[in-house]
Amino acid sequence: MADRLRADARRNHALILAVAEDEVARRGAEASLEQIARTAGVGSATVRRHFPTRHALLEAVSGKRIAALCARAADLAAHDDSRAALMEWLSEVVTYCVTARGLAVALAYRESDPLGDNTCAATLAQAGTPLLERAVADGGVAGGVSVLDLIALAVGVTLATEHGPDPLPRAHRLFEIAMAGVGGPAPV
Incomplete structure (x- = not known):
């Protein structure tokens, strides 16, 4: 039985x-x-x-999408331009958040959820950290930025644009503006 x-x-x-x-x-x-x-x-x-x-x-529900983003981060780790690899991955995170309804909310942290309780964001952070670390080491991204910071930006942009007309281009535009602020000195 x-x-x-x-x-x-x-x-x-x-x-x-x-x-x-x-x-x-x-x-x-x-x-x-x-x-x-x-x-x-x-x-x-x-x-x-x-x-x-x-x-x-x-x-x-978001598990398969998160796994695909993690696999993509691993694929991009060998990219010659570390900042471009990180930006491409983050662009894909934004695309997933906009097109996969519910994903942005699954990635968002709330006061009632301690940081370690959000397995979607923690899994993405683990996958994206090598991309960010390499971009910082190469001078393509300023130090002091975490992958969780970047995921929070992607989530915020997604939530801010999801109810407007044609949210995907708007989300990408706003995310690109935000990412321009985390750039480091130009690589030598």
């Missing part, structure tokens, strides 16, 4: 996550947990047992 319950729980988790991915794609971070439960054919308590908070659900 215990094995059957575990198998049922695994199936429920996968079903809830699949439904949540569709719902978040349509409605963004404010997707209804009750609607997700109804569509999945489970009770809202089952959804909350698997994902105790909306943030936990958004992190789970």
Whole structure:
């Protein structure tokens, strides 16, 4: 009986996550947990047992996107121009945040979430840190900037532009303006 319950729980988790991915794609971070439960054919308590908070659900929904961004950071690590590699990766983070509804909210920190509790942002920070460290060492980015600072900028720009017309170009433009301020001295 215990094995059957575990198998049922695994199936429920996968079903809830699949439904949540569709719902978040349509409605963004404010997707209804009750609607997700109804569509999945489970009770809202089952959804909350698997994902105790909306943030936990958004992190789970964003997992594949975060993994793709982490892989991209690793690919760009060999790029000759370290600042260009970092900027290309951050541009892709902004694109994902704008086009993948709910991702910016999953990356955003709130007062109620200690820094270590945001696994999406922590995972991205870990992946992007080598890009930033190399850009700082090469003089392409000023010291004293962290990847979490840059992710916060990407999230802020995304949240500021998401409800306007054509948010992607606007988000990229604002992010480029912000990034001009973190440039270091020109490489020699």
